[in-house]
Amino acid sequence: MDPVTIDTTKIKTVKKKPVTALEKLEDTGLISTVLAAREREGLILFSTVDQIFNWARLSSLWPVTSGLACCAIEMMAVAMAHHDIARFGMEIFRASPRQADLMFVAGTVTKRMAPRVKQLYEMMPEPKWVIAVGSCASTGGPYHESYAVLKGVDLIIPVDVYIPGCPPRPEAWLYGVIQLREKIKNEGYGAKWGLNK
Amino acid sequence: MNPAEELKQKLPAAVVSTGMQLNKPMAVIKKEELLNAAKKVKEMGFDHLSVITGTDYNDHFEVVYNFFSYEKKQNLVLKVITDHDNPEVDSLTSLWKGADWLERETYDLVGIKFTGHPNLIRILLPDGWVGHPLRKDYDMNTEQFVTMGEGGEDVVSTDGGNLLRRK
Numbered sequence: 450m451d452p453v454t455i456d457t458t459k460i461k462t463v464k465k466k467p468v469t470a471l472e473k474l475e476d477t478g479l480i481s482t483v484l485a486a487r488e489r490e491g492l493i494l495f496s497t498v499d500q501i502f503n504w505a506r507l508s509s510l511w512p513v514t515s516g517l518a519c520c521a522i523e524m525m526a527v528a529m530a531h532h533d534i535a536r537f538g539m540e541i542f543r544a545s546p547r548q549a550d551l552m553f554v555a556g557t558v559t560k561r562m563a564p565r566v567k568q569l570y571e572m573m574p575e576p577k578w579v580i581a582v583g584s585c586a587s588t589g590g591p592y593h594e595s596y597a598v599l600k601g602v603d604l605i606i607p608v609d610v611y612i613p614g615c616p617p618r619p620e621a622w623l624y625g626v627i628q629l630r631e632k633i634k635n636e637g638y639g640a641k642w643g644l645n646k
Numbered sequence: 647m648n649p650a651e652e653l654k655q656k657l658p659a660a661v662v663s664t665g666m667q668l669n670k671p672m673a674v675i676k677k678e679e680l681l682n683a684a685k686k687v688k689e690m691g692f693d694h695l696s697v698i699t700g701t702d703y704n705d706h707f708e709v710v711y712n713f714f715s716y717e718k719k720q721n722l723v724l725k726v727i728t729d730h731d732n733p734e735v736d737s738l739t740s741l742w743k744g745a746d747w748l749e750r751e752t753y754d755l756v757g758i759k760f761t762g763h764p765n766l767i768r769i770l771l772p773d774g775w776v777g778h779p780l781r782k783d784y785d786m787n788t789e790q791f792v793t794m795g796e797g798g799e800d801v802v803s804t805d806g807g808n809l810l811r812r813k
């Protein structure tokens with residue numbers, strides 16, 4: 450029986466592994482103007498300040514530690530090892546809103562809690578983003594007819610991403626986080642000039 | 647003999663009727679005789695007052711007391727019927743300490759006054775809330791908002807101007 454021979458020249462490499470720092474940066478897909486620098490053999494990097502800032506901001510979003518109801522239990526599941534929110538550089542749930550730039554509104558916003566949630570949001574430094582998690586924080590959910598529950602947290606603070614579910618599964622939660630990263634990537638002048646593509 | 651019948655035998659003047667409610671022995675008590683009946687219930691070994699609720703029937707209120715005996719593993723339900731205009735029953739805080747918060751909750755949501763309660767104020771809703779939400783005639787159309795005062799205290803208002811982003 451003839452031994453099986455493999456013609457290695459016919460095998461296509463799917464993707465070249467990034468070696469240099471510039472190639473790694475290009476591989477993230479965040480900085481689009483690397484091409485211009487490549488022609489100068491990696492000596493110059495053209496970009497906008499916005500793009501660099503956006504890249505830094507979305508790579509280490511720090512959420513504030515606040516949970517209002519059962520969605521907060523899912524937040525713990527997202528933060529734990531199985532779903533591991535640390536992949537997005539956001540495993541540090543800050544205990545102070547002064548050090549956070551993302552707020553998960555995880556749960557039912559009651560009338561009595563609403564001014565506290567608003568104060569927490571106002572204490573966070575700019576730039577800041579809000580994700581409304583679950584049907585309660587989005588619309589009031591099953592308590593929409595209640596006298597004691599706010600009909601959506603977007604009545605009091607601006608919301609960037611809504612994650613539906615009651616409560617949403619951790620996979621949905623991660624999808625919402627990725628949507629927020631996309632949103633941050635497309636902020637500022639770099640996106641206005643089409644440099645984020 | 648179930649504890650409701652036993653109570654009727656001991657205090658025939660206080661018990662209006664007996665029966666079953668959700669497989670628990672139930673006795674309807676005269677409003678004036680509630681404290682006497684409760685004392686007797688405690689002597690019978692019901693050491694735990696688990697729930698107090700109030701129910702609005704449009705023309706009258708029912709106050710329902712759920713007792714449990716850890717020793718005999720028995721349940722007992724007492725009901726008191728009050729008029730709708732001025733619902734007022736005696737407080738059981740002198741007999742069961744746990745009645746304190748249960749009666750405050752019933753006062754908060756149904757608006758039943760417990761005479762002899764040491765601290766009858768709202769427990770869940772903030773002070774200044776208008777109406778008792780579990781009553782049938784509660785106004786669901788006017789929305790009430792809570793804002794924070796300078797000292798962090800709750801301020802109830804109907805406009806919510808400095809809370810909402812747009813009116």
